[in-house]
Amino acid sequence: MNERIHKILAVSFLIIIFSIGIIFIISEKMEKNEVENRQLAVMPEFRIAKLDPFPSQFDEYFTDHFPYRNQIIKEYSKFTGRVFNKSPLPKKVVIGNDGWLYMARRCMEGF
Numbered sequence: 001m002n003e004r005i006h007k008i009l010a011v012s013f014l015i016i017i018f019s020i021g022i023i024f025i026i027s028e029k030m031e032k033n034e035v036e037n038r039q040l041a042v043m044p045e046f047r048i049a050k051l052d053p054f055p056s057q058f059d060e061y062f063t064d065h066f067p068y069r070n071q072i073i074k075e076y077s078k079f080t081g082r083v084f085n086k087s088p089l090p091k092k093v094v095i096g097n098d099g100w101l102y103m104a105r106r107c108m109e110g111f
Contacts, residue, residue, distance in 0.1 A: 002056075025064065027065075041061040043058075044061060081099070
């Protein structure tokens with residue numbers, strides 16, 4: 001029984017990993033992120049002569065174009081705010097009573 005659970009977990013893990021890769025490949029890539037108001041990283045050119053910078057450039061590209069990135073960030077912010085009562089932007093936003101959000105500068109001006 002224990003071996004069967006390990007096989008199910010291993011297959012489930014592989015399905016999730018490959019699903020993310022397939023979704024990444026077939027999903028439409030944006031050029032500009034409207035939420036962050038910045039240009040997203042472009043796909044780096046792969047050259048054998050210049051392999052050294054490729055991994056970090058591809059990492060930036062993958063991070064910017066990760067499938068459902070904005071939705072995951074939004075849900076994570078909601079989760080940490082509700083469950084841990086932690087501000088998604090601690091230097092800019094303060095969580096008040098009943099989950100109300102306040103701009104940090106305005107809160108500090110009155111004190």
